[in-house]
Amino acid sequence: xxxxVTGPLLWLSFTIFVVGCIVRIIGYIRGLDWQADRxxxxxxxxxxxxxxxxxxxxxxxxxxxxxxxxxxxxxVVFFVFHIGLLVTPVFLLAHNIILKERWGFxxxxxxxxxxxxxxxxxxxxxxxxxxxxxALSEVRILTTIYDFVVLAIAVAPFVTGFIAHYIASDYKFWxxxxxxxxxxxxxxxxxxxxxxxxxxxxxxxxxxMDYGIKRGGMKGKGFAW
Amino acid sequence: xxxGILCNKKTVDAKEQLHALLADAGGKxxxxxxxxLDIDKDALWTTIRKTFKSRFKTWLEICAHCGLCAxxxxxxxxxxxxxxxxxxxKIQTTLGKLIKRKGDVDNTFMQMCMDTxxxxxxxxxxxxxxCPFGIDMGIMFGYLRGLLFSQGxxxxxxxxxxxxxxxxRAQMDVTTEDWIDTCEWMExxxxxxxxxxxxxxxxENSDIMYTLNAREPKHYPQDIAEAAVLFHxxxxxxxxxxxxxxxxxxxxxxxxxxxxxxxxxxVYAAMERLKPKSMVVTECxxxxxxxxxxxxxxxxIKTGQPPVESLHYVEWVAEALRTGKLKIDPAKKIKEPVTxxxxxxxxxxxxxxxxxxxIMSYIAEDFRxxxxxxxxxxxxxxxxxxxxxxxxxxxxxIGFKVKRDQILATGAKLVISPCHNxxxxxxxxxxxxxxxxxxxxxxxLLIDMVEVxxxxxxxxx
Numbered sequence: 001x002x003x004x005v006t007g008p009l010l011w012l013s014f015t016i017f018v019v020g021c022i023v024r025i026i027g028y029i030r031g032l033d034w035q036a037d038r039x040x041x042x043x044x045x046x047x048x049x050x051x052x053x054x055x056x057x058x059x060x061x062x063x064x065x066x067x068x069x070x071x072x073x074x075x076v077v078f079f080v081f082h083i084g085l086l087v088t089p090v091f092l093l094a095h096n097i098i099l100k101e102r103w104g105f106x107x108x109x110x111x112x113x114x115x116x117x118x119x120x121x122x123x124x125x126x127x128x129x130x131x132x133x134x135a136l137s138e139v140r141i142l143t144t145i146y147d148f149v150v151l152a153i154a155v156a157p158f159v160t161g162f163i164a165h166y167i168a169s170d171y172k173f174w175x176x177x178x179x180x181x182x183x184x185x186x187x188x189x190x191x192x193x194x195x196x197x198x199x200x201x202x203x204x205x206x207x208x209m210d211y212g213i214k215r216g217g218m219k220g221k222g223f224a225w
Numbered sequence: 226x227x228x229g230i231l232c233n234k235k236t237v238d239a240k241e242q243l244h245a246l247l248a249d250a251g252g253k254x255x256x257x258x259x260x261x262l263d264i265d266k267d268a269l270w271t272t273i274r275k276t277f278k279s280r281f282k283t284w285l286e287i288c289a290h291c292g293l294c295a296x297x298x299x300x301x302x303x304x305x306x307x308x309x310x311x312x313x314x315k316i317q318t319t320l321g322k323l324i325k326r327k328g329d330v331d332n333t334f335m336q337m338c339m340d341t342x343x344x345x346x347x348x349x350x351x352x353x354x355x356c357p358f359g360i361d362m363g364i365m366f367g368y369l370r371g372l373l374f375s376q377g378x379x380x381x382x383x384x385x386x387x388x389x390x391x392x393x394r395a396q397m398d399v400t401t402e403d404w405i406d407t408c409e410w411m412e413x414x415x416x417x418x419x420x421x422x423x424x425x426x427x428x429e430n431s432d433i434m435y436t437l438n439a440r441e442p443k444h445y446p447q448d449i450a451e452a453a454v455l456f457h458x459x460x461x462x463x464x465x466x467x468x469x470x471x472x473x474x475x476x477x478x479x480x481x482x483x484x485x486x487x488x489x490x491x492v493y494a495a496m497e498r499l500k501p502k503s504m505v506v507t508e509c510x511x512x513x514x515x516x517x518x519x520x521x522x523x524x525x526i527k528t529g530q531p532p533v534e535s536l537h538y539v540e541w542v543a544e545a546l547r548t549g550k551l552k553i554d555p556a557k558k559i560k561e562p563v564t565x566x567x568x569x570x571x572x573x574x575x576x577x578x579x580x581x582x583x584i585m586s587y588i589a590e591d592f593r594x595x596x597x598x599x600x601x602x603x604x605x606x607x608x609x610x611x612x613x614x615x616x617x618x619x620x621x622x623i624g625f626k627v628k629r630d631q632i633l634a635t636g637a638k639l640v641i642s643p644c645h646n647x648x649x650x651x652x653x654x655x656x657x658x659x660x661x662x663x664x665x666x667x668x669x670l671l672i673d674m675v676e677v678x679x680x681x682x683x684x685x686x
Contacts, residue, residue, distance in 0.1 A: 031279025040529030216576015
């Protein structure tokens with residue numbers, strides 16, 4: 001089982017993830033229409049790019065926009081969740097040891113204490129997000145089962161990894177569960193709401209171009225759109 | 226397929242159709258017929274397939290259902306935080322469902338969509354600024370309005386409005402003759418007080434071509450005279466076109482995109498014909514957005530810009546005050562507390578946030594900002610065509626509460642509002658909520674405050 005999930009299945013997952021993400025990006029760009037969207041994307045490309053970068057940058061920084069500042073608790077949780085989600089798997093010591101074994105190189109790795117904090121952070125943030133969905137009427141009305149499923153897909157690798165490393169007596173079993181969960185997440189990214197992994201940038205860039213070109217970017221000094 | 230006599234999928238292109246609609250007081254028969262209107266599902270789905278692309282698709286798909294848009298919406302705030310007023314909920318249950326069902330929807334659903342798109346969203350686009358993904362539900366509701374219009378589901382007044390544009394190239398039945406007569410009348414009426422005052426019609430190669438809102442010749446002709454006086458005092462070389470003078474677009478509110486194109490093309494044709502250096506539009510928010518911001522795209526101009534540089538009235542005023550073309554008598558500056566209503570259509574949709582503040586610095590001694598303001602300001606409550614729609618009066622009046630409280634919190638008794646829609650909304654707000662405030666455009670204020678150069682003063686008899 002272990003050779004299979006870390007061999008062909010892993011390759012398949014990565015391929016689907018990478019190709020899927022590229023397809024989503026290309027599909028998005030191809031589906032833009034200057035006249036229907038009412039944004040002169042190509043004529044004013046430099047203003048557009050300025051607007052796009054601005055739009056992405058403001059939202060990538062905690063408290064960079066008024067929406068983040070108006071919701072400080074959510075913002076902190078949101079960033080703990082997303083930073084943990086993205087940083088932990090890439091710089092985790094254990095993952096890099098495997099990388100070294102397989103391909104002969106590894107990335108910078110973080111101390112285990114840091115990855116533990118990030119992992120626990122992701123799990124606590126996920127619990128908060130679930131509770132928030134249930135507690136706040138304006139979020140509850142929007143929530144569907146699908147939202148919980150997507151959240152579960154994203155958090156499962158962290159929960160199972162943590163169990164495998166610290167809790168489980170049957171390390172091998174939980175390790176395989178952890179790997180499969182990670183692969184499910186990779187495969188799910190292009191096909192589910194998790195596609196915002198790339199589409200966040202596309203969507204923000206589009207609105208940024210809209211503001212940068214048409215909605216004042218060429219006139220005023222602008223704001224954090 | 227039952228099509229009503231008044232409520233149907235046909236556009237209003239003939240005066241007889243328009244008169245029949247106007248004769249149906251309050252749209253009683255129109256709305257009754259709407260209850261029986263069938264949906265051409267194939268046509269609807271074909272339109273969606275052609276026009277529902279990346280941007281909308283992605284917006285609906287990746288919405289994380291986080292609810293951050295809730296507090297950005299003044300309807301949500303004004304309706305005691307009713308979750309059904311959360312922008313994401315409103316769009317998912319209308320456009321979202323329409324897409325999921327591939328256009329296979331019934332009359333009740335379409336009417337629900339119409340009611341939501343017009344009485345729960347004024348397309349102010351504020352939610353888009355508060356969504357981490359940049360999902361702009363105002364834009365999507367604009368798109369939905371277009372789909373609804375194509376199937377005959379549009380409020381009675383919007384059907385009339387788009388018909389007016391199709392027939393008169395104006396939002397009201399003002400003919401070229403009416404328009405020219407009004408200009409001549411205003412010129413005669415005011416030239417005693419301002420010797421040499423002219424309203425030059427169709428003058429080529431002027432510095433400014435002035436365009437406006439059909440309400441002005443129809444109901445507020447003094448507004449044209451005031452504009453003329455201010456251009457006159459500023460020594461501007463200006464003109465108005467005999468045709469292509471109307472900048473507004475009820476067709477934009479209705480979602481009648483073909484009529485939008487027809488309307489803006491008359492203005493662009495006037496620009497081509499008269500070759501002015503620039504165009505200035507009256508104190509109207511949606512007129513500016515329709516003709517300057519969105520219009521070039523309807524007309525298929527690849528640069529996304531109108532044929533000549535186009536300014537909103539506030540931009541002209543700021544420039545005139547900055548350069549001294551117009552001089553304010555310091556003794557006449559506004560002493561009482563005054564606040565300013567940012568129009569969504571030119572602040573969030575065109576970036577004109579600094580300009581009004583500059584004007585305030587010249588004319589007001591105690592200027593007080595509403596909170597929030599500039600690009601974050603709330604809609605007046607009457608935007609998106611809502612002021613003109615009888616069916617949604619109550620919803621609009623509830624929505625007013627947010628702006629009412631914003632104004633009252635400033636302590637100002639005067640609201641400057643260089644936008645016809647906002648101006649109307651604040652007037653109605655005062656009538657309903659008795660706030661004890663006054664509201665005004667810039668023009669009448671400036672007329673009272675500017676110094677008249679000696680050589681332009683009337684000669685003593």
